[in-house]
Amino acid sequence: MAAEQAAKRAVKPALARVKALSKQYVQRRAFSRTKFVVDALKNVDLEIQPECLTALVGSSGSGKSTLASCLAMLEKADAGEIWFEREEISHCSARELAWLRPKIQMVFQDSAGALNPLFSAAQIIAEPLEVQGRESGRQVRRRACELMEEVGLSADWADRSALAFSGGQRQRLAIARAIALQPTLLILDESLSGLDLVTQAQILNLLADIRVTHSLTYLLISHDLSLVGQVADHIAVMHRGTIIERGTRQEVFGGAQHEHTRELLASTQTLESAFRTARPGMRP
Amino acid sequence: MLCFLFADLAPGSFFDEITLNPQISPETVAALRSHYGLDQPTPVRYVRWVTSVFKGEWGYSFAYNRSVSSLLTVRAGNTLLLTGMATLLVWLIAVPLGIWIADHSDGWVDRLCMRTTSVLLSVPELVVALGLLYLVVRTHVLPAGGMVSLGFDQLGRWSKLSDSMMHLMVPVITLVLSSLPILLRHVRASMVEVLNTPFIHAARGHGVARARLLFYYALPAAANPLISLFGFSVGGLLSGSLLVEVVTGWPGLGPLLLEATMSRDLYVVVGAVMSSTLLMIVGNLLADVMLVAADPRVRMQ
Numbered sequence: 133m134a135a136e137q138a139a140k141r142a143v144k145p146a147l148a149r150v151k152a153l154s155k156q157y158v159q160r161r162a163f164s165r166t167k168f169v170v171d172a173l174k175n176v177d178l179e180i181q182p183e184c185l186t187a188l189v190g191s192s193g194s195g196k197s198t199l200a201s202c203l204a205m206l207e208k209a210d211a212g213e214i215w216f217e218r219e220e221i222s223h224c225s226a227r228e229l230a231w232l233r234p235k236i237q238m239v240f241q242d243s244a245g246a247l248n249p250l251f252s253a254a255q256i257i258a259e260p261l262e263v264q265g266r267e268s269g270r271q272v273r274r275r276a277c278e279l280m281e282e283v284g285l286s287a288d289w290a291d292r293s294a295l296a297f298s299g300g301q302r303q304r305l306a307i308a309r310a311i312a313l314q315p316t317l318l319i320l321d322e323s324l325s326g327l328d329l330v331t332q333a334q335i336l337n338l339l340a341d342i343r344v345t346h347s348l349t350y351l352l353i354s355h356d357l358s359l360v361g362q363v364a365d366h367i368a369v370m371h372r373g374t375i376i377e378r379g380t381r382q383e384v385f386g387g388a389q390h391e392h393t394r395e396l397l398a399s400t401q402t403l404e405s406a407f408r409t410a411r412p413g414m415r416p
Numbered sequence: 417m418l419c420f421l422f423a424d425l426a427p428g429s430f431f432d433e434i435t436l437n438p439q440i441s442p443e444t445v446a447a448l449r450s451h452y453g454l455d456q457p458t459p460v461r462y463v464r465w466v467t468s469v470f471k472g473e474w475g476y477s478f479a480y481n482r483s484v485s486s487l488l489t490v491r492a493g494n495t496l497l498l499t500g501m502a503t504l505l506v507w508l509i510a511v512p513l514g515i516w517i518a519d520h521s522d523g524w525v526d527r528l529c530m531r532t533t534s535v536l537l538s539v540p541e542l543v544v545a546l547g548l549l550y551l552v553v554r555t556h557v558l559p560a561g562g563m564v565s566l567g568f569d570q571l572g573r574w575s576k577l578s579d580s581m582m583h584l585m586v587p588v589i590t591l592v593l594s595s596l597p598i599l600l601r602h603v604r605a606s607m608v609e610v611l612n613t614p615f616i617h618a619a620r621g622h623g624v625a626r627a628r629l630l631f632y633y634a635l636p637a638a639a640n641p642l643i644s645l646f647g648f649s650v651g652g653l654l655s656g657s658l659l660v661e662v663v664t665g666w667p668g669l670g671p672l673l674l675e676a677t678m679s680r681d682l683y684v685v686v687g688a689v690m691s692s693t694l695l696m697i698v699g700n701l702l703a704d705v706m707l708v709a710a711d712p713r714v715r716m717q
Contacts, residue, residue, distance in 0.1 A: 295712075
């Protein structure tokens with residue numbers, strides 16, 4: 133049933149498409165003029181279908197986060213094209229990107245570092261609304277409290293510092309902030325790493341609910357193939373800056389072609405037990 | 417107490433040189449020592465000195481024949497004028513420049529500034545002062561010493577201000593060139609660290625404008641080490657320019673302290689060190705208060 137739904141969604145034109153994207157980082161050795169070039173992305177092609185969960189997996193340093201940053205236009209790619217809602221965005225200026233910013237939002241791995249330590253929970257969620265001029269004054273605060281409730285946080289905690297929340301609660305806060313601008317694409321950059329299995333499962337349940345209510349498309353970045361095997365519609369495997377394998381979840385799990393994908397599959401640990409033990413409505 | 421003890425333990429006294437003068441009899445020297453209480457044991461002299469501190473005199477200068485506090489007030493005022501001006505300039509330059517460099521980190525601007533600051537850091541303050549003095553003596557664009565020109569009293573109000581400013585230039589530039597590299601590097605390092613944190617990336621993703629991102633988001637988050645440094649700056653207002661004052665002839669605490677140390681004018685030395693210590697304590701206290709006010713993380717702790 134899920135596969136059929138994914139197939140139906142796949143018929144729609146891609147929400148985002150990356151063509152031959154390349155990105156290099158030039159690094160210098162300390163006390164030396166020697167430079168060395170790191171190919172973070174090499175001719176990467178990727179399609180993200182609307183309202184699907186596309187997972188980007190690979191080991192550390194494979195280029196997943198760089199691809200996400202380029203897609204969110206937080207970094208400029210050196211070459212290639214990035215299409216979003218049928219617009220080529222890779223060469224847009226900061227001013228031209230103003231319309232795009234609210235549509236692509238990211239949730240980062242480091243939940244403590246991803247929230248402004250000087251802001252309260254309500255200020256953190258209100259920030260994008262104020263920046264984009266969506267709401268003003270009391271409406272912003274009310275909307276921030278609504279979003280807190282939506283992600284399972286009490287609105288009574290609105291004035292607490294972000295640092296007073298647990299890791300799982302901070303990730304919920306980051307999700308609330310990300311959905312405040314009603315984005316089309318939500319990039320989850322290792323957002324579940326560093327959380328215990330039960331909390332991971334709870335956050336995944338929350339993301340699944342939000343995906344339905346907000347008609348969201350997810351790009352889930354993870355090094356954990358077992359985790360994405362539970363939730364992804366499409367999977368792309370990255371290795372040393374290139375996508376070495378892509379397909380539906382069944383295709384990748386059923387018949388991995390590349391040696392590195394098979395290695396990743398072999399090293400996976402199942403989350404099923406965690407899903408079973410995580411009771412609905414339980415908050416981290 | 418330690419300050420007094422260490423100054424007192426130093427060998428010799430103010431009257432040692434007088435004993436070498438054959439025209440002054442040992443009885444006269446003994447009478448002078450007795451008059452100033454130097455024949456008393458250290459604890460007694462310490463208690464007397466503490467009493468005079470509470471009276472606001474801070475002891476007595478043998479060389480100037482007046483209370484230490486009256487000497488220090490004038491000299492400390494001159495020093496504060498110099499260091500206050502230099503500190504203000506350093507912060508006004510270092511904060512915006514450091515933010516700008518951090519925003520262009522790994523670019524040519526960053527590399528140029530880092531190399532320039534490395535060079536400046538390796539040049540001692542004394543060499544900078546001597547180099548500037550050499551330049552002004554050769555070019556006559558600025559006065560090469562002192563605080564005011566001859567005939568200062570006959571000048572009008574604006575001319576007096578202009579004359580004072582011109583005399584301030586050499587010591588102020590020396591102090592700015594000496595302390596700017598350290599502060600600039602701290603501002604840059606703090607800002608680079610914060611600019612690479614995910615919350616800044618998230619704010620960029622929300623469409624926050626660059627200037628707002630730098631000054632409203634990044635700078636407050638990067639401010640803690642800078643606030644601590646500001647406390648040290650305030651604490652060093654009296655003691656940070658002693659050598660420069662001596663070299664450039666600025667009539668502040670530096671020449672007074674040097675003179676007092678050489679002539680073993682005990683209470684002046686103790687008074688100058690005490691006033692610097694007090695300002696250091698005030699500076700650190702101010703930094704702590706500012707940290708609590710600026711950062712909720714510190715308040716939580």
